[in-house]
Amino acid sequence: xxxxxxxxGGGVVGLASAYHLKRLSPGLSVTLAxxxxxxxxxxxxRSAALYRNLxxxxxxxxxxxxxxIHYRSIAGAIALKGLGYLWTFSRxxxxxxxxxxxxxxxxxxxxxxxxxxxxxxxxxxxxxxxGPYPAAGGAIAGRLCGALSAQALAAWYAERFSELxxxxxxxxxxxxxxxxxxxxxxxTRVVGAKDARGEYYExxxxxxxxGCWSQDLLGPLGIASAVYPKKRQLFGFSVARPxxxxxxASYGTPALILPYAGIYLKPVPERYLAVAGMADExxxxxxxxxxxxxxxxxxxxxxxxxxIEPALGAYFPSLAAxxxxxxxxxxxxxxxxxxxxxxxxxxxxxxxxxxxxAG
Amino acid sequence: xxxxxxxxGGGVVGLASAYHLKRLSPGLSVTLAxxxxxxxxxxxxRSAALYRNLxxxxxxxxxxxxxxIHYRSIAGAIALKGLGYLWTFSRxxxxxxxxxxxxxxxxxxxxxxxxxxxxxxxxxxxxxxxGPYPAAGGAIAGRLCGALSAQALAAWYAERFSELxxxxxxxxxxxxxxxxxxxxxxxTRVVGAKDARGEYYExxxxxxxxGCWSQDLLGPLGIASAVYPKKRQLFGFSVARPxxxxxxASYGTPALILPYAGIYLKPVPERYLAVAGMADExxxxxxxxxxxxxxxxxxxxxxxxxxIEPALGAYFPSLAAxxxxxxxxxxxxxxxxxxxxxxxxxxxxxxxxxxxxAG
Numbered sequence: 001x002x003x004x005x006x007x008x009g010g011g012v013v014g015l016a017s018a019y020h021l022k023r024l025s026p027g028l029s030v031t032l033a034x035x036x037x038x039x040x041x042x043x044x045x046r047s048a049a050l051y052r053n054l055x056x057x058x059x060x061x062x063x064x065x066x067x068x069i070h071y072r073s074i075a076g077a078i079a080l081k082g083l084g085y086l087w088t089f090s091r092x093x094x095x096x097x098x099x100x101x102x103x104x105x106x107x108x109x110x111x112x113x114x115x116x117x118x119x120x121x122x123x124x125x126x127x128x129x130x131g132p133y134p135a136a137g138g139a140i141a142g143r144l145c146g147a148l149s150a151q152a153l154a155a156w157y158a159e160r161f162s163e164l165x166x167x168x169x170x171x172x173x174x175x176x177x178x179x180x181x182x183x184x185x186x187x188t189r190v191v192g193a194k195d196a197r198g199e200y201y202e203x204x205x206x207x208x209x210x211g212c213w214s215q216d217l218l219g220p221l222g223i224a225s226a227v228y229p230k231k232r233q234l235f236g237f238s239v240a241r242p243x244x245x246x247x248x249a250s251y252g253t254p255a256l257i258l259p260y261a262g263i264y265l266k267p268v269p270e271r272y273l274a275v276a277g278m279a280d281e282x283x284x285x286x287x288x289x290x291x292x293x294x295x296x297x298x299x300x301x302x303x304x305x306x307x308i309e310p311a312l313g314a315y316f317p318s319l320a321a322x323x324x325x326x327x328x329x330x331x332x333x334x335x336x337x338x339x340x341x342x343x344x345x346x347x348x349x350x351x352x353x354x355x356x357x358a359g
Numbered sequence: 360x361x362x363x364x365x366x367x368g369g370g371v372v373g374l375a376s377a378y379h380l381k382r383l384s385p386g387l388s389v390t391l392a393x394x395x396x397x398x399x400x401x402x403x404x405r406s407a408a409l410y411r412n413l414x415x416x417x418x419x420x421x422x423x424x425x426x427x428i429h430y431r432s433i434a435g436a437i438a439l440k441g442l443g444y445l446w447t448f449s450r451x452x453x454x455x456x457x458x459x460x461x462x463x464x465x466x467x468x469x470x471x472x473x474x475x476x477x478x479x480x481x482x483x484x485x486x487x488x489x490g491p492y493p494a495a496g497g498a499i500a501g502r503l504c505g506a507l508s509a510q511a512l513a514a515w516y517a518e519r520f521s522e523l524x525x526x527x528x529x530x531x532x533x534x535x536x537x538x539x540x541x542x543x544x545x546x547t548r549v550v551g552a553k554d555a556r557g558e559y560y561e562x563x564x565x566x567x568x569x570g571c572w573s574q575d576l577l578g579p580l581g582i583a584s585a586v587y588p589k590k591r592q593l594f595g596f597s598v599a600r601p602x603x604x605x606x607x608a609s610y611g612t613p614a615l616i617l618p619y620a621g622i623y624l625k626p627v628p629e630r631y632l633a634v635a636g637m638a639d640e641x642x643x644x645x646x647x648x649x650x651x652x653x654x655x656x657x658x659x660x661x662x663x664x665x666x667i668e669p670a671l672g673a674y675f676p677s678l679a680a681x682x683x684x685x686x687x688x689x690x691x692x693x694x695x696x697x698x699x700x701x702x703x704x705x706x707x708x709x710x711x712x713x714x715x716x717a718g
Contacts, residue, residue: 185492186639189641261545281581283540
């Protein structure tokens with residue numbers, strides 16, 4: 001199989017890259033190889049599918065805002081919900097961040113700061129949570145942020161990419177690259193890729209969008225992505241009365257990040273659910289060694305009970321009172337973050353004719 | 360075993376950190392744990408032991424220049440050789456880099472630029488090498504740079520560190536950390552470390568200086584170092600006539616980086632040897648999965664013959680003519696780089712009470 005560009009990975013990043021490549025350069029032949037039987041079945045499909053424009057870096061903000069314009073233009077097709085986003089910070093963090101937050105609010109679109117009474121009015125969060133949980137000192141609110149269906153977004157990209165003449169191959173698990181290392185000089189380019197079925201793919205450029213597993217492909221080339229697989233767990237629990245979380249909801253029912261360990265809440269009001277996950281940094285290992293062994297991680301209810309539920313109880317005492325025997329879990333799933341230590345922001349890098357990209 | 364700081368790793372970085380900690384804060388109790396039976400027996404000891412002050416980042420330059428002042432003050436003890444350093448660039452690279460190089464020459468100490476006739480006069484390099492090897496368009500020369508004995512430097516640090524009251528434990532292969540994750544809240548600090556013999560180390564802070572293997576320890580904590588193990592091979596070969604490499608040696612016999620694949624030459628004039636290695640980026644894999652399996656890599660003569668020797672022949676045609684049957688290898692060894700993709704410069708980062716540092 002021969003093309004100008006081979007895109008490896010059929011999650012949101014790979015599909016969006018493939019679509020925009022064809023859109024901007026219709027003359028390029030582009031093939032996308034997805035290892036699974038279906039698109040968007042791995043980490044994109046197991047994410048919380050939240051999106052935001054709250055970034056301190058201008059590049060990330062520009063990328064996010066242009067994506068949001070695009071999402072809004074196809075809102076119906078991708079189940080877009082403009083929930084808004086309320087990102088709270090502890091008093092200590094707020095002391096450090098407030099100047100940056102003011103700058104961010106002045107630069108990004110539809111962003112405001114909430115402090116004091118305004119923050120209390122926006123949610124039912126306790127002003128002085130009991131236990132080791134820091135109180136919120138302030139929040140950055142983004143009305144442009146929200147949630148969507150990652151699967152529907154992937155399907156949209158796949159369809160348009162195909163309409164533009166792009167080729168999608170599923171069940172194509174790329175296992176390695178060939179280099180042009182003949183004739184005494186060192187290799188300077190990748191000339192082909194093989195999949196597990198023995199199919200061969202030749203291309204002028206290779207775009208690796210394998211998410212946190214990209215290093216499996218890049219490592220043998222001598223390329224370090226600085227992206228690591230970090231387990232992500234999500235738990236959906238009953239909230240028959242959303243006001244227990246969101247009070248009188250002066251700010252609606254936004255996605256909410258608590259000031260403790262990056263616990264985030266995604267409301268799913270039509271099903272009376274909230275989905276919680278967390279981004280704790282110490283003690284939740286990176287899944288080494290790399291490889292498929294850890295590709296289907298398990299959500300651990302004991303993790304929810306030990307760490308997330310007590311924190312939710314401290315921040316939302318009325319919720320804890322309404323569920324004295326514990327929150328009722330309705331669903332739980334796990335995947336991996338593309339964890340980029342240096343800045344936790346999107347990655348786009350190139351070496352020779354190989355590009356890698358992660359969200 | 361209890362101390363204020365536990366330093367993990369007895370290579371040059373760990374020993375230098377431990378020594379400077381005790382020097383600057385004599386009141387701190389500092390323990391250094393080295394997994395091997397001897398200090399500096401892993402990657403520090405298998406390096407080319409070159410040092411330089413040629414960095415575009417001010418931080419790296421400041422670090423390097425203060426190290427060099429220190430090295431010069433103990434020159435006899437560490438077999439310091441002020442060879443100088445000649446870092447050549449291809450014509451294409453020089454077009455891009457010249458402005459930066461001029462700035463660097465004006466900022467760093469004892470740095471000059473060599474171009475045209477001056478560059479030709481400095482070495483016996485061909486002006487137009489045959490084959491795929493780019494000609495040099497210019498060079499950055501650093502007279503402060505040179506070589507030393509890594510083992511002697513490590514021994515110097517170890518001795519002074521011990522004199523200052525620091526404790527060194529060899530055969531202490533730290534296998535994991537304990538976290539304070541009790542009582543329903545997430546861990547916020549490391550409280551202890553275990554070694555393979557079952558010894559336990561408690562400390563207030565932990566400094567991980569395990570070189571490219573640091574990720575083995577940091578991964579389970581959820582910390583991504585962005586440092587990867589990349590194989591490094593060094594080959595010592597006969598040069599009975601150094602003028603074949605260095606011509607009339609207007610610049611002496613400096614360490615020399617060729618404009619092709621980062622091949623570097625370290626002269627060892629007293630033994631009529633040159634040591635060559637290279638830093639090719641494509642096709643020489645990162646040694647995944649992490650772990651001790653790859654801890655003792657083999658130097659591959661076939662790699663020298665296939666890639667390094669032909670390049671040396673192209674850049675130094677008189678050398679190739681003097682050894683028509685091939686260069687005579689006298690020694691070959693291999694180790695690993697601490698390969699930090701984002702900038703290839705030293706790393707110093709912190710998460711909670713864990714610091715990691717790599718050279």
